[in-house]
Amino acid sequence: xxxxxxxxxxxxxxxxxxxxxxxxxxxxxxxxxxxxxxxxxxxxxxxxxxxxxxxxxxxxxxxxxxxxxxxxxxxxxxxxxxxxxxxxxxxxxxxxxxxxxxxxxxxxxxxxxxxxxxxxxxxxxxxxxxxxxxxxxxxxxxxxxxxxxxxxxxxxxxxxxxxxxxxxxxxxxxxxxxxxxxxxxxxxxxxxxxxxxxxxxxxxxxxxxxxxxxxxxxxxxxxxxxxxxxxxxxxxxxxxxxxxxxxxxxxxxxxxxxxxxxxxxxxxxxxxxxxxxxxxxxxxxxxxxxxxxxxxxxxxxxxx
Amino acid sequence: xxxxxxxxxxxxxxxxxxxxxxxxxxxxxxxxxxxxxxxxxxxxxxxxxxxxxxxxxxxxxxxxxxxxxxxxxxxxxxxxxxxxxxxxxxxxxxxxxxxxxxxxxxxxxxxxxxxxxxxxxxxxxxxxxxxxxxxxxxxxxxxxxxxxxxxxxxxxxxxxxxxxxxxxxxxxxxxxxxxxxxxxxxxxxxxxxxxxxxxxxxxxxxxxxxxxxxxxxxxxxxxxxxxxxxxxxxxxxxxxxxxxxxxxxxxxxxxxxxxxxxxxxxxxxxxxxxxxxxxxxxxxxxxxxxxxxxxxxxxxxxxx
Numbered sequence: 001x002x003x004x005x006x007x008x009x010x011x012x013x014x015x016x017x018x019x020x021x022x023x024x025x026x027x028x029x030x031x032x033x034x035x036x037x038x039x040x041x042x043x044x045x046x047x048x049x050x051x052x053x054x055x056x057x058x059x060x061x062x063x064x065x066x067x068x069x070x071x072x073x074x075x076x077x078x079x080x081x082x083x084x085x086x087x088x089x090x091x092x093x094x095x096x097x098x099x100x101x102x103x104x105x106x107x108x109x110x111x112x113x114x115x116x117x118x119x120x121x122x123x124x125x126x127x128x129x130x131x132x133x134x135x136x137x138x139x140x141x142x143x144x145x146x147x148x149x150x151x152x153x154x155x156x157x158x159x160x161x162x163x164x165x166x167x168x169x170x171x172x173x174x175x176x177x178x179x180x181x182x183x184x185x186x187x188x189x190x191x192x193x194x195x196x197x198x199x200x201x202x203x204x205x206x207x208x209x210x211x212x213x214x215x216x217x218x219x220x221x222x223x224x225x226x227x228x229x230x231x232x233x234x235x236x237x238x239x240x241x242x243x244x245x246x247x248x249x250x251x252x253x254x255x256x257x258x259x260x261x262x263x264x265x266x267x268x269x270x271x272x273x274x275x276x277x278x279x280x281x282x283x284x285x286x287x288x289x290x291x292x293x294x295x296x297x298x299x300x301x302x303x304x
Numbered sequence: 305x306x307x308x309x310x311x312x313x314x315x316x317x318x319x320x321x322x323x324x325x326x327x328x329x330x331x332x333x334x335x336x337x338x339x340x341x342x343x344x345x346x347x348x349x350x351x352x353x354x355x356x357x358x359x360x361x362x363x364x365x366x367x368x369x370x371x372x373x374x375x376x377x378x379x380x381x382x383x384x385x386x387x388x389x390x391x392x393x394x395x396x397x398x399x400x401x402x403x404x405x406x407x408x409x410x411x412x413x414x415x416x417x418x419x420x421x422x423x424x425x426x427x428x429x430x431x432x433x434x435x436x437x438x439x440x441x442x443x444x445x446x447x448x449x450x451x452x453x454x455x456x457x458x459x460x461x462x463x464x465x466x467x468x469x470x471x472x473x474x475x476x477x478x479x480x481x482x483x484x485x486x487x488x489x490x491x492x493x494x495x496x497x498x499x500x501x502x503x504x505x506x507x508x509x510x511x512x513x514x515x516x517x518x519x520x521x522x523x524x525x526x527x528x529x530x531x532x533x534x535x536x537x538x539x540x541x542x543x544x545x546x547x548x549x550x551x552x553x554x555x556x557x558x559x560x561x562x563x564x565x566x567x568x569x570x571x572x573x574x575x576x577x578x579x580x581x582x583x584x585x586x587x588x589x590x591x592x593x594x595x596x597x598x599x600x601x602x603x604x605x606x607x608x
């Protein structure tokens with residue numbers, strides 16, 4: 001038995017009953033287990049995290065997308081986060097790196113089904129991208145709902161990978177794909193200079209020639225400033241490396257790190273990496289983690 | 305559903321077929337999952353790690369003890385490690401700290417059954433101890449098989465907690481108990497001076513006034529020296545603290561740490577603690593670990 005994770009983002013973060021109904025549609029699928037639901041009113045967006053075997057996960061994702069399409073109207077949706085669909089983005093994430101292929105297959109099958117049964121344009125992104133220019137979600141979503149609505153029927157570059165070449169009138173479009181786990185990681189600095197946080201973010205992020213697989217922005221937060229990061233492949237740029245990069249760049253400016261925070265769920269391997277570095281313990285890994293081993297045997301038993 | 309861990313130590317580390325037969329007796333119990341088997345020829349001792357619900361774990365432990373009693377004769381056993389029984393020590397360990405009580409109960413019921421059905425003297429130790437002087441396993445086992453055989457019938461201090469007040473003629477005695485997870489942790493030093501490793505061990509271990517819940521010895525190993533530790537409660541003295549203690553004491557003598565190693569299985573919480581310290585991330589914990597959350601939901605599902 002192989003569990004995969006699915007982390008759909010829905011364009012609703014204010015109406016609790018809508019988020020609850022979408023989540024309930026997902027949780028109703030036998031073998032799909034909801035781990036977490038996070039709603040953000042400013043972004044007007046919610047993120048549901050669930051796991052299941054590929055078949056159950058794809059079924060649950062389909063039902064979540066269908067519920068969102070029924071309950072959310074993009075024509076009246078406003079929020080700080082870019083979006084082009086009611087079910088805006090549906091990534092499948094392997095629990096083990098070797099199982100990325102299972103996620104690619106689940107994404108591909110779901111995309112075809114959503115296009116066919118929900119008559120929604122579907123874009124395959126990241127590891128599932130069928131065109132290199134669709135690997136990056138921001139590029140796929142450019143122009144958002146309002147922009148795509150204008151161009152989807154006429155611009156060949158906007159032609160969807162699955163489903164009709166016309167926008168769904170209320171639910172927009174959906175990006176579906178497989179990707180490695182993404183780690184949201186913030187480092188708070190003992191400073192109130194937001195330009196400092198922005199400067200450090202610019203120095204370390206991939207886009208500006210910094211660390212690979214690292215996105216970063218500088219923000220003012222309650223009581224200070226923060227370098228807010230996404231590690232899009234922690235095996236390439238790890239938590240240890242990201243933390244050290246911020247700390248050293250703050251340090252040369254005479255500013256201390258106040259604290260850091262991992263937001264949401266991370267694979268145990270990402271913590272093992274931190275421990276490996278901190279303890280100079282090169283052989284330390286998930287094979288040493290009791291809960292990982294227990295999960296493995298519990299999954300094996302279910303196969304029997 | 306609540307899984308607990310059981311880590312019985314058997315007095316056989318050379319005859320592979322004997323270890324296999326004991327392990328097979330454990331694994332044959334429905335709901336008992338063997339995670340690991342480690343045999344040491346010098347110690348002439350094997351450690352089996354398995355998990356199961358309390359009832360299955362106790363049944364599997366019973367069958368392991370019975371198999372060891374059938375297959376091992378202490379009268380001809382020689383090895384570097386102290387021992388007083390064929391199944392020498394049988395600890396139950398909670399996967400979550402809050403479940404230590406379940407382990408105490410499992411140990412207590414198993415002890416009564418072993419005493420009654422296998423006619424073996426049983427000593428309850430650590431959290432299961434009924435006398436304070438039996439908390440420490442080394443005290444319980446003092447004199448080993450040969451010593452206990454002489455005194456068990458006459459010395460009230462050696463009277464077992466369960467079973468007959470006479471040694472089992474071939475299988476000796478058994479210590480059963482509940483305890484927190486124990487972490488075996490070694491730090492290698494860039495030195496060939498074993499006295500240095502011994503001196504550092506003496507400075508940091510609880511017995512000599514050092515860190516609480518830390519045992520340590522200094523050893524010569526292939527290509528260097530090592531401080532070899534047992535963390536008997538990592539929530540009291542953590543991996544981070546143990547590593548820093550060795551490194552700082554080596555550092556003042558001008559010696560570097562070469563590497564460290566976690567031996568066997570550790571709870572994910574122990575790695576989260578290292579990451580929390582290394583990343584200055586005070587809120588980082590097992591709730592952030594994907595596999596922990598998945599294990600929780602999988603266990604919940606089994607309860608339904």
